[in-house]
Amino acid sequence: MLAKRSNSFFKSKTFGFVKVLSISVVLLSIFTKCYVPSEYLESDLIPEGERLGVKIDTTFILSAHTVSYDNIIDTRGFTEIVLGAANSNVFGHVKSSFISQIGLTSANFKFKQGSILDSAVLYLNLKAFYGDKSETLNVSMYELSESLIVDSTYNNYLPNMYPTPIGTATYQGESKLRIPLTYDFANKLFTADSIHMARQDSFLNYIKGLYITTSSVSSYKKAMYYFNLTDAANSITLYYRSPNANLSLDTLQFKYQFSQSALRSLVFEHDHSTANPATAILNLNNTTTQDSVFYLQGLGGTKGLIKLEGLSEWASKMPVIVNRAELRIEPEQVPISIFEPDSVFTEINIFKKNSANQYSAITDLQYYSGTFGGNYIKYKGYYSFNITNHLQEQLQSTTPNLDIYLEPRSRFARASQTILKTANNSKKIKLIVTYTKL
Numbered sequence: 001m002l003a004k005r006s007n008s009f010f011k012s013k014t015f016g017f018v019k020v021l022s023i024s025v026v027l028l029s030i031f032t033k034c035y036v037p038s039e040y041l042e043s044d045l046i047p048e049g050e051r052l053g054v055k056i057d058t059t060f061i062l063s064a065h066t067v068s069y070d071n072i073i074d075t076r077g078f079t080e081i082v083l084g085a086a087n088s089n090v091f092g093h094v095k096s097s098f099i100s101q102i103g104l105t106s107a108n109f110k111f112k113q114g115s116i117l118d119s120a121v122l123y124l125n126l127k128a129f130y131g132d133k134s135e136t137l138n139v140s141m142y143e144l145s146e147s148l149i150v151d152s153t154y155n156n157y158l159p160n161m162y163p164t165p166i167g168t169a170t171y172q173g174e175s176k177l178r179i180p181l182t183y184d185f186a187n188k189l190f191t192a193d194s195i196h197m198a199r200q201d202s203f204l205n206y207i208k209g210l211y212i213t214t215s216s217v218s219s220y221k222k223a224m225y226y227f228n229l230t231d232a233a234n235s236i237t238l239y240y241r242s243p244n245a246n247l248s249l250d251t252l253q254f255k256y257q258f259s260q261s262a263l264r265s266l267v268f269e270h271d272h273s274t275a276n277p278a279t280a281i282l283n284l285n286n287t288t289t290q291d292s293v294f295y296l297q298g299l300g301g302t303k304g305l306i307k308l309e310g311l312s313e314w315a316s317k318m319p320v321i322v323n324r325a326e327l328r329i330e331p332e333q334v335p336i337s338i339f340e341p342d343s344v345f346t347e348i349n350i351f352k353k354n355s356a357n358q359y360s361a362i363t364d365l366q367y368y369s370g371t372f373g374g375n376y377i378k379y380k381g382y383y384s385f386n387i388t389n390h391l392q393e394q395l396q397s398t399t400p401n402l403d404i405y406l407e408p409r410s411r412f413a414r415a416s417q418t419i420l421k422t423a424n425n426s427k428k429i430k431l432i433v434t435y436t437k438l
Contacts, residue, residue, distance in 0.1 A: 053436070053437075054323060054434060054435070054436055055434070055435055055436070055437065056432065056433070056434050056435075057432075057433045057435065058430060058431075058432050058433075059310075060308070060310040060314070060431040060433055061309040061310035061313070061423075062306060062307065062308065062309060062310065062423045062428075062429050062430075062431055063290045063306070063307045063309055063422065063423050063424075064290065064294045064304055064305070064306050064307075064329075064420070064422035064423060064429055065283065065286065065287045065290060065291075065294055065304070065305045065306075065307075065422075066281055066283065066284050066285075066291070066294045066295045066302050066303075066304065066305075067284070067285050067287065067302065067303060067304075067305045067405075068284065068285055068301075068302055068303075069300050069301075069302075069303060070357075073153065073155040073268065073300040073412060074153045074155070075153070075155060075265050075266035075412045076153060076263070076264070076265050077264070078229075078264065078265075078266060078412070078413065079228055079229055079230045079260070080127065080226055080227070080228050080229070080413060081098045081100075081226070081227050081229050081264070081266060082096040082098070082224060082225070082226055082266060082299065082413065082414075082415060083096060083097065083098065083124075083137075083139070083177075083212065083213075083214060083224075083225050083226075083227065084096060084130075084131070084137060084214055084217075084222075084223045084224035084225050084415070085137070085214055085215070085216050085217045085222075085223060085224070086130075086131060086217060086221070086222035086223065086224055086415060087216070087217055087218070087219055087220050087221055087222070087274065088220065088222070088275060088417070089220055089275060089276040089279045089280075090275055090276075090279050090280065090281065090295070090334075090417070090419070091270075091272060091275060091281070091295070091297050091301060091302070091417055092270070092271050092272040092273060092274040092275035092280070093216065093269075093270070093271040093274045094268065094269065094270050094271075094297075094299055094301060094415065095213070095214065095216060095268070095269040096224065096266060096267070096268055096269075096299055096415070097211065097212060097213035097214065097266075097267045097269075098211075098212055098229075098264060098265065098266050098267060099144065099148065099154055099158070099159065099209055099210065099211045099212075099264060099265055099267060100209060100210055100212075100229060100258055100262055100263070100264035100265075101148060101204055101208075101209045101210075101258075101262040101263050101264065102207065102209070102210055102235075102236060102256050102257065102258055102262065103200050103203060103204065103256065103257065103258075103259050103262060104197065104200055104203050104256060105235075105254075105255045105256065105257050106254075107197070107198060107199055107200065108194075108197060108198055109197055109254060110194065110197065111190065111240060111242070111254075112242045112243070114242070114243045115240050115241065115242040115243075115252075116240060116241045116242075116249070117183075117186060117187055117190045117238075117240050118239040118240050118241055118251065119180065119181075119183075119186060119238075119239050120180075120181040120185065120186035120189060120190075120236055120237065120238040120239065121178055121179065121180050121181060121236070121237055121239075122141060122167060122177075122178070122179040122181060122212075122235075122236050123176055123177070123178055123233065123234060123235060123236075123237060124176065124177040124227045124229075124234050125175065125176055125177075125227065125228070125231055125233050125234055126173065126174070126175050126176065126177065126225055126226075126227060127226045127227055127228050128225075128226040129173050129223075129224065129225045129226065130222065130224040130225075130226075130414070130415050130416070131221070131222030131223045131224050131415075132221055132222060132223060133172050133173035133223070134172065135172070135217050135218065135221045135222070135223040136170050136171070136172055137170065137171045137172070137214045137215060137217070137223055137225075138168070138169075138170055138214060138215035139168065139169045139170070139171050139177065139179060139212065139213070139214050139215075140165045140167070140168050140212070140213055140214070141165055141166055141167040141168070141179055141181070141210060141211070141212045142161045142162060142163075142164075142165055142166060142210065142211040142212075142213075143161060143162050143166050143185060143207070143208075143209075143210060143211075144159050144160070144161045144162075144208040144209035144210065144211060145159075145160045145161055145162050145208065146159045146160040146161075146208060147204065147205070147208045147209070148208070148209050148263040148265075149263075150263065152265075153265060154265040154267060155265060155266070155267060155268060155300070158211065158267065159209070159211075161211050165182075166181055166182050166184075166185040166210075167179040167180060167181040167182060167185070171214075171225070173223070173225060177225070177227070179212075181236070186238060188207070189207070189236070189238050189256070190238060190240065192206055192207075207256075209263070211267075213267075220276075222415070224415040226413075226414075229258045229264065230258055230259065230260050232257065234257070234258060235255040235256060235257045235258070236255065236256040236257075237253050237254075237255050238253060238254045238255075238256070239251060239252070239253050240252055240253070240254070266299075266412060268299045268300045268301075270297075270299075270300070270301050272284060272301075272302075281295050281302065284302070287305060287307070290422055290423065290424045291422060291424065292332075292421070292422060292424050292425045293332045293419050293420060293421055293422060293425065294419075294420055294422050295417065295418070295419055295420075296345060296348065296406060296407065296408055296417065296418040296419075296420065297417045298345070298408050298410065298411055298412070298413075298414045298415050298416045298417065299411075299412060299414075299415050300411065300412060301417070303405055303406060303407045303411070304405065304406035304407075304420065305403060305404075305405055305406075306327075306403070306404050306405075306406065306429070307402050307403055308391070308394065308402045308403075308404065308431075309402060310431075311394055311395065311400050311402055314395055314433075315395060315400070317437065318395060318396075319437075319438040320395065320435050320436070320437055320438065321392075321435060321436045321438060322388050322391050322392040322395070322433060322434075322435050323388070323434040323435055323436060324386065324388050324432075324433075324434040325386070325387050325388045325390075325391040325392075325431060325432070325433050325434075326373075326384060326385065326386060326387075326431070326432045327384070327385040327386075327387050327429070327430070327431050328382045328383070328384055328385075328429070328430045328431075328432065329382060329383045329385075329406075329420050329421065329429050329430075330381060330382045330383075330420070330421045330425075330427050330429075331344065331376070331381075331382075331383075331418060331419060331420055331421070332419040332420060332421055332425075334419055344376070344416060344417070344418050345376075345408040345409070345410070345414075345416050345417075345418045346375060346376045347374055347375055347376075347408070347409035347410070348374050348383055348385075348406050348407065348408055348409060348418075349361065349365055349374055349406070349407055349408075349409050349411075350362050350364075350365055350374070350385060350387065350390075350404050350405065350406055350407075351365075351404070351405045351407060352390070352401060352403070352404055352405070353401070353403065353405065359405065362387060362389075362390040362404065363389040363390055363393060364385075364386050364387050364388060364389045364390055367389075368386070368389065371386050372385065372386050373385050373386050374409065383420075387404070387431075390404070391431075391433070406420075
C-alpha cells in the first residue's frame with residue numbers, strides 16, 4: 001500500500017509540471033506576438049501635439065514679503081484672552097490687554113439689610129503661558145465710563161474710562177491672577193440699587209465694563225498669559241458680612257461673571273522699532289524688494305504676502321487643468337539666542353483680498369480644509385499648502401489676483417512668531433504644479 005501511494009503521488013506531480021509548462025509556453029507566445037515597441041505607439045499612433053499627459057512644473061515664479069495688518073483686527077467674542085507683554089530681538093515690543101463687560105450671576109439679588117461690605121477681588125485662572133514666569137508684570141484694572149458697542153472692534157482705539165485704577169496687582173504666572181479692588185469700586189457694586197440689580201442690561205448701564213492691562217517687560221523678555229474668560233471660576237467676587245438668626249455675622253459672597261454673551265475685545269500694541277537693529281525685520285511693508293526671509297507674528301503683528309508672479313506666464317499655457325498645486329515653505333533656522341523655536345506656529349492659513357479690500361480664505365481653505373494642509377511637517381522640514389483650486393481660478397480669471405496672504409491660524413490668540421524662507425533664499429519657497437495640457 002505504501003509503494004502504490006508513492007507512485008500515484010509521483011504521477012500527479014509529473015502531470016502538474018507538464019500542465020504548468022504548457023500554459024507558460026502559450027502565454028509567452030501570446031505576449032511575444034502582441035509586443036509593439038513603445039516608440040512606434042508614440043510616434044505613429046498619437047500625433048505630436050495631441051498627446052494627453054500629466055506634467056510637473058517646479059519653476060513657477062514667486063516672491064514673498066512681510067507686511068503689517070492693514071485690515072481691522074476683530075477679536076470680538078473671543079472666550080480666551082491674552083494678557084501680558086514681550087520684547088523680541090526680531091519683532092520688537094508687543095503688549096496685549098483686554099476690555100470686557102461683566103454681569104450679574106443672579107438677577108434681582110439684594111444684600112440683606114444690615115450687611116457690611118468686606119472686600120472685592122477679581123480672579124482669573126491661568127490656562128497657559130508663553131515666556132518667562134520670573135518676569136514680573138504690573139497689572140492694572142480700570143472701569144469704563146462709556147458703554148461698549150456691539151459693532152465696534154476696539155483694537156485701534158479704546159473706549160473712555162475713568163483715569164484712576166480700580167485695582168492693581170503684580171503677577172508672575174501663578175495659577176490664579178488675583179487683583180484686589182479698591183474699596184470705592186467694591187462699594188459701588190455693594191450699593192447698586194434694585195433697578196440696576198434687576199436685569200443684566202440695567203446693570204451694564206451702571207457698570208459699563210472693565211479694561212485690564214499690564215506694564216511692559218524688560219529688554220528681550222516675554223511674559224504672555226492666557227485665560228479662558230468665560231470659565232465660571234473667573235469672576236469678581238464681592239465678600240460681605242450678613243447678620244444671621246443668632247445675631248452674629250456670616251461671611252458671604254456674591255459673584256459677577258464674564259458671560260458668553262458679554263461684549264469683549266483684545267487690544268494689541270506693537271512697536272517693531274524697538275527690535276535689535278542687527279536682527280530686526282528688513283523691508284517691512286516693502287512689496288518690491290524681497291529679503292531672504294519673511295515674518296509672521298501673532299496678535300495681529302505681521303503677515304506674509306506671496307506674489308504669484310508666474311501667473312502671466314502660465315496664462316499663456318491655457319487651457320490647462322491643474323491637478324495639484326502644492327506650495328512648500330521652509331522655516332529659517334535662527335540661533336536660539338535670537339529667536340525661540342518653542343514660539344513657532346505649527347499651522348498657517350492663506351487668505352486673498354478682493355477689490356473692496358476685504359479678506360477671505362482661499363477656496364482650498366474655505367471649502368476643502370481637510371486637504372488644504374497648512375501644517376508644519378516636522379520630518380520633512382516644511383509647511384505644505386494645497387492651493388490647487390485657487391491657482392485654477394486665477395488662471396481662468398480675466399482679472400487674476402497675484403497676491404495671497406499667509407497668517408497664523410491662531411493669529412489673534414497666540415503670541416507666537418515664525419520666520420520663513422522666501423524665493424530669494426538658497427532653499428527657496430516652491431510651488432509644485434502637477435497639470436494636464438489640453
